[in-house]
Amino acid sequence: MEDKAIYTENLTKRFGNFTAVDQISFEVEKGEIFGFLGANGAGKTTAMRMLCGLSHPTSGKGNVAGFDIAREPEKVKQNIGYMSQKFSLYEDLKVWENLRLFGGIYGMKSKEIAVKTDEVLQELELERERETLVKSLPLGWKQKLSFSVSIFHEPKVVFLDEPTGGVDPVTRRQFWELIYQAAERGITVFVTTHYMDEAEYCNRVSIMVDGKIEALDTPKNLRQQFEVSTMDDVFQQLARRATRKAD
C-alpha cells in the first residue's frame, strides 16, 4: 500500500444516525487522474474532507500521500494541494502576492518562491499581470491561476472540487491540459465534476451513491459494463438508484 497516493479501507463517517460515507474502500495510483463523481448529497464532500485531514473518520482507515488521515492529519495537509470553485485566491492581493502567500504558508523558502513564481507566470502566460489585483482578472484566468497556486508547493496529491464550474468551454479545456501536465509531473489528481464529458478525461472514475462507491473503473470499462455510449448515461443509471434525499 506504500506505493499508493491514496488508499482507504472501509472509510466511514456518521453524523448522529446518518451515515454520510459508508465503508468506502479504494486506491489511487501515483500520478493518476482520479474522478470522484456522485450526485449532490451522495457523500463526496464529506469523503473529500476526511481525505484532506479536515474531518475525523468515524471508522475505517485512510492514507493520503503516505500519511494516516486520522492520526497524522497535519502531515496530510502539508502534502496535499486543494482548490475549489468557491474559495480560490485573495481578490485584494496581486497575482504575485497570492503566490508568495501560499508558498509561505506551505513553508517554501523565499528564493524558491521567487523562482517558482516566474515559472508559473510564464507557463500561464500571465507575466504581464504579475502586479494585477486578482479581482480584476477574468474568471478563466483566476481558475487557472488558482490551480497553479494549489500545486505551487509541489504537493503529492491535489484535490480539485468542481474546479471548472461556470468556466467557458475553451478555458475548461485549457484547464484540463494543466491537469494533464501536473499528472505527468507525478502529481496525483483527485477531482470532482458535474461535467460528464470531463469524467472521460480521468484515468479512472468512481461514482458514489448514498454514501457508497457503486462503480469504479476506467471510463471506457464503465461504458462497456453499463452498455451505454456516454459517461452521462452511466451516471444517470447509477444516480437514479439513490434512495436518500440530496445532501
Place this chain on the structure above:
Amino acid sequence: MVALSANNLNKSYGTVQALTDLSLEVEKGEIYGIIGPDGAGKTTLFRILTTLLLADSGTATVDGLDVVKDYKQIRQIIGYMPGKFSLYQDLTVEENLTFFATVFHTTIEENYHLIEDIYKQIEPFKDRRAGKLSGGMKQKLALSCALIHKPTVLFLDEPTTGVDPVSRKEFWEMLMKLKTEGITIIVSTPYMDEATLCDRIALIQDGEFLKVDTPRNIVADYPDTLWAVQADQMHQLLRDLRDLPFIRRSFSFGETFHVTFDNDTTPGQLKDFLAAKSYTNIAIKEIEPTVEDCFMLLSRK
C-alpha cells in the same frame, strides 16, 4: 406575441463594460436560454429586466411594460429566482412560501397546482428552516416561491449551477411542465447541454450575444464538417493534432476530439498520418456539432 423585449442595453461598472448594445425579443410561452460562462453578463441582464438595476442606456419592456417607468407593475407579474439563494434562512420552508404568497396578495392554496410537483418533494421538510436545507431542496423552494403568484414571465438565473446531472434533468422536466401552463421562461445556464432544451437560445460572452436562434439552427449553421477522432494514447493525440497543418480546429470532447480539416483534407489522410505515428485503435467519424462546438467556434478571439 412578445413577452419581453430589450433594445440596445448598455451597462458598465466603473471601467468594466458588462453589457454592450444588447437587444433581445422573447415570445410568449417560450423557453429562452441565455447560455454563457460566468462573467458574461447574464446576471446583469437579468437584474435589468427584473427592474432591480438601471441600464446606462437602452430600453426594455416586460409584457409591454417599461422596466423603468412601470417597474412596480412589472414586479407584480414576474417571478425571479436569483443565482444566489435569497430566501429567508431563518424562516421555515412553509413560512417562506406563505410569506411570498402574502406579499403578492395570494395564498398557497390558490396556485398550489403550479408548484405541486416541485413543492411536494420538499413538503416533508416544511417545518425545517430554509438555511438548513440541502442545495437541491433550496433550489426547489426558491422555484416554488418564484411561482406562487402565478407570474407571466419567470426569470431563472443559473438555477442548475453546481447541481448534479440527474437533478438537472429533473429540474428541466419541471420547466417543460411550466411551459405548458403558458408561462414564459427566461433561463440562464453555463451548461451547454441544457441549451437544446430551450426553444431559442442566445449565446453570450463578454456582454454581447454571439448568436440568437433555435438550438437546431445554431447547430445547422456550423460551417465545417466536424469529425470525431479517437485513438489510444489520447493525450499524445491532442498534441499531435494541434501540430498538424491541415487541422483547423481540435477540441477534446469527452472520449473523442472534435476536429475540423482544411479544405482539401480527407479523414483518410489523418488516418494515414496517425497510423504512421503508430497510433492504435484509430477511429474517425463524421458527427453533428453540439451547441458547445458552436459556442467555441463563435467565441474564438
